[in-house]
Amino acid sequence: MTFRPKFVTFDCYGTLTDFDMAGATRRIYGTLLDEARMAQLVRHFAAYRLDEVLGAWKPYAEVVANALERACRNNGVAFRPEDARRIYEEVPSWGPHPDVPAGLARVAEEIPLVILSNAMNSQIASNVAKLGAPVFKVLTAEDVGSYKPRMKGFEAMLDALGCGPEEVTHVSSSFRYDLMTAYDLGIRSKVWVNRGHEPANPFYEYREIRDISGLPAVFGL
Template identity: 70%
Template sequence: MATFRPKYITFDCYGTLINFQMAEAARDLYGNQLDEARMQKFIRNFAAYRLDEIMGAWKPYAEVVHNAVERSCKANGVDFREEDAKTVYERVPTWGPHADVPAGLAKVAKEIPLVILSNAMNSQIMSNVEKLGAPFHAVYTAEQAQAYKPRFRAFEYMLDMLGCGPEDILHCSSSFRYDLMSAHDLGIKNKVWVNRGHEPATPYYGYTEIADISGLPGVVGL
C-alpha cells in the first residue's frame, strides 16, 4: 500500500481523530453510584446500545444518545434522568483531537484531499473538525446520508458525493464494527486501522495498521 496514492483519504471522525469520551461522560454521571466492576459493565452496555440504536432508520443523534443512556441505566439498575442524556449529547462538540492528529493530518493534507464520514449531526461536527488543525475537502454526516455507519448507505452516499469508486479511496478508522468491516464488504481495498485500543485486531478485513495518525503519511509514501 505504500505506493498507493488515493484520490481521497476518508476518515471516521470520533474515536479515530477526535478523542471520543463517551465512557468518561458516563463515569462522570454514574461513577458515584456504581463500583468499578459495575461501572465497567455500564460503559460496555452504553457502547453496545449506541451501536444498536443506529442500525435502523436514521434518527437524530440526540435520540441515539438518549435511548442508549436510558437502556444502559435500566440494565444496571440506575435511575435514568433525561438531563443526563442531554448532558452527554451536549459534550460532543467540545471534544478535541488526539494529540497525534493535527501534525499527521497537516502533512498528508498538503498532497491528498481529506474527507470525513461521521456518525454526527450537522450541528455537532464542525466544532470538532475546526479543532483538527488541517483543511478538509469535504465533511459528510449521517444526517446528510440519512444513515449511520456501519450501514452501507452512509458509505455509498460519500462515494456518490465524491464522484468516485471504492478503488479510489483510502479509508482510515479505529473501528472495525463501524467502518472497516463495511468498507471491506463494499470493496474498499485500501484501509488503515488506527489502533486506539478500542477493538482487537481482525486481519481478515485487510488493512495497514498504524498506532496513531503520525504513521499515516508513511502509508501513502509521504
Template identity: 75%
Template sequence: MTQFRPKYVTFDCYGTLTNFDMAGAARRVYGERLSPEAMTGFVEAFRGYRLDEVLGPWKPFLEVVHNSIERSCKRIGIAFKPEDAQRIYDEVPTWGPHPDVPAGLSRVAKEIPLVILSNSMNNLIMSNVEKLGAPIHMVITAEEVGAYKPLMKGFEYMLDKLGCGPEDITHVSSSFRYDLMTAYDLGIKSKVWVNRGHEPANPYYEYTEIKDIGGLAAAVGLETALKRA
C-alpha cells in the same frame, strides 16, 4: 505499508480523529452513583447499545445517546433521567483531537484531500472538525445521509458525492464494526486501521495498521515524496 496513493483519504471522525470520550462522560455523570464494577458494566452496555441504536432507521444523534443511556440504566438497575443523557450529549462538541492528529493530518492534507464521514449531526460535527488542526475537503454526516455507519448507505453516498469509486480512496478508522468491515464489503481495498485499543486486530479485513495518525503519510505512499521535498 502500501504505496497506493488515493484520490481521497476518507475518515471516521469520532474515535479515530476526535478523542470521543463517551466512557469518560458516562463516568463523570454516573461515577458517584455506581460502584467501580457497576460503572465498568455501564460503560460496556452504553457502548453496545449505541451500536444497536444506529442500525435501524435514522434518528437524531441525541436520541441515540438518550436511548442508549436509558437502556444501560435499565440493565444496570439505576434510575434514568433524560437530563443525564443531555449532559453527555452536550460534551461531544467540546472534544478535541487525539494528540497525534493535527500534525499527522496536516502532512497528508498537503498532498491529498481529506474527507470525513461521521456518525454525527450537521450542527454538532463542525466544532470537532475545527479542532483537528488541518484543512478538511468535505464533511459528510449521518444526518445528511439519512443513515449511520456501519450501514452501507453513507459510504455509497460519499463515493457518489466525490465522483469516484471504492478503488480510488483510502478509508481510515479505528473501528472495524463501524467502518472497516463495511468498507471491506463495499470493495474498498485500501484501508487503514488506527489501533487506538478500541477493538482487537482482525487481519481478515485486509488493512494497513498504524498506531496513530503520524503513520498515515507512509500508509498512503507519501512518506518518500515528503522526504524528498
C-alpha cells in the same frame, strides 16, 4: 508501488476526535457506582449505541438517550433524560487525539481529506475545526439519512466524491462501524488506527498504524 488515493476518507469520532463517551458517563455516574459496575455501564452504553444506529435514521440525541436508558435499565441505575442530554451536548467540546493534528496536516498537503461521521451537523463543525488540518468535505449521518455501519453513508460519500471504492483509502479505529463495511463495498485500501477499541482482525485486509502520526508513511509522505 505505494498507493496514492484520490481521497483519504476518515471516521471522525474515536479515530480523529477523542470521543469521550466513557468519560462523560463516568462524570455523571462515577460517584454512584463502584468501578466494576461503572465499567459495565460504559460497555453496555457503547453496545446499545451501536444497536441504536442499525435501524432507520433518527437524531443522534435520540441515539444517545435511548442507548443510555437501556444501559441504565440493564444495570439497575436510575435514568434521567437530562443526563443523556448533558452527554450529547458535551460532544462538540471534544478535541482531537494528541497525535492527530501534525499527521493529518501532513497528509492534507498532498491528498484531500474527507470525513464520514455518525454526527449531527450542529455537532461536527466544532470537532472538525479542532483537528488542525483542512478537510475537503464532511458528510454526516444527518446529511445522508443513515448511520454507519450501514452502507448508505459510504455509498453517498463515493457518489459525492465522484469516485469508486478503489480510488480511496478509508481510515478508522473501528472494524464494526467502518472497516467491515468498507471491505464489503470493495474499498481495498484501508487503514486501521489501533487505539485499543477493538481487537485486530486481519481478514479485513488493512494496514495497521498506532496513531495518525503513522499515516503519512502509508502514502510514502
